[in-house]
Amino acid sequence: MVSIVVSKSSPVVVRPSSEPVTSTGKINLSAYDFYHVGMATTAFLVFQHPIQKPAETIKWGLSRALVHYHPLSGRLLGGGGGGGEVHHISCTGNGVLFVAASANVAIEDAKLSEHDHQSLAATTTRPLLDHLAVYYPAAEAYRDSDPLVMMQVTEFSSGGFVVGVTWNHGVADGVGMGQFLQAVGELSRGLPSPSVPAVRLDDSLAVTSSNVGAVQQAYMSLQLTDNALLDFTVPSSLIGRIKDEFRRDSGGRTCTVFEAISAVLWQCRTRAVISDPKAPTGLIFPANARKYARAKDGYYGNCVTAQLVMAESGRVANGDLMELVRMIQGAKEQIPDKFSKRGSCNLEEIRALTGYDLLCVTCWRKLGFECTDFGGGVPARVMSHCQQVLALPICQITSTGKHGSCVMSGCVKDDHAHAFLAELARIN
Known part of the structure; x- marks a missing residue:
């Protein structure tokens, strides 16, 4: 194995090159x-x-x-x-x-x-x-x-x-x-100004009818888990197979790459960690809320809402992947309701879980990192890392290549890592 040594210069502070535009x-x-x-x-x-x-x-x-x-x-x-x-x-x-x-x-x-x-x-x-x-x-x-x-x-x-x-x-x-x-x-690259004007102050943002702070506090109060960091690829062939089967089963309706991968990860993880098939398990995923919050174009502050899907562990572990995809789609379709009087914040469901009962799946594929170009083209890969112990087991879909979609995961404890990877291999 090649020994890799990274040598760092002393940190410097970079300040704006001129007076700010605003x-x-x-x-x-x-x-x-x-x-x-x-x-x-x-x-x-x-x-x-x-x-x-x-x-x-x-x-x-x-x-x-x-x-x-x-x-x-x-x-x-x-x-x-x-x-x-x-x-x-x-x-x-x-x-x-x-x-x-x-x-x-x-x-x-x-x-x-x-x-x-x-x-x-x-x-x-x-x-x-x-x-x-x-x-x-x-x-x-x-x-x-x-x-x-x-x-x-x-x-x-x-x-x-x-x-x-x-x-x-x-x-x-x-x-x-x-x-x-x-x-x-x-x-x-020498362009005179950014192609998207930057907006950070937006007092017109609409907040969800669910109490954003209360939901976030509920997540942060969950039991912390120190999980194994895994780096793997969900193959294009599997994603394509799920999308084709879903289209046949749903009368031509399509599903996204995110929905297909999330269903796979939720099922494989549940199979690896399940102890009681009657116990609840949850899938939570963040969603860009800019359209629903009426954020101004170019707004770069936080504008994310979280969606929760709940089911019995046995249903997720042993059920049909197409059903899990439909459940995830249903949660996504409820996002507009969170900005109306019909919204609810799932506080009681969240509080019924521990940190290890929940799986958080985030998708970085279309956040904009993949379009960054400093002069030699866009990145070959986008990755993520966290040195903090998180309250939620998490999988991050970071990028997609010709072989499939890359996932960086801290979703299982060391004791469950082998079983989780075995389930991924088996479902392929």
């Missing part, structure tokens, strides 16, 4: 933002095609992008490590933390683009990902002085590079961060 001294957090404060999220964009001086080029584009995304160079104030509540973004222009790094191997040797059905993370990927980004201190509460965004560009000996971005989820969701990185890419 400047607001203080931005209050919305109900969508508030309960994500301090939740660290990290995305990796893997680029196989080289560009000239990637770290310098991207740092220049980042400085220019912060002119348009000025709040991301600010700080959260109103609490943090002092134990109070964080109330607003202070647009201080203090900057984004940036690190240039290099690896002693070709990007192909790092196996970051390898798609198979093995648990790469346990032996290779996870330790490497720990070195390809800058992370917040895991043991500490979020501090007022912490940057909202941290970026690392790691150049590999072959010319490929990886951009690792860690951000405080309280200031942007995945769609928002994907939009920001696309802007960094456009400005790194």
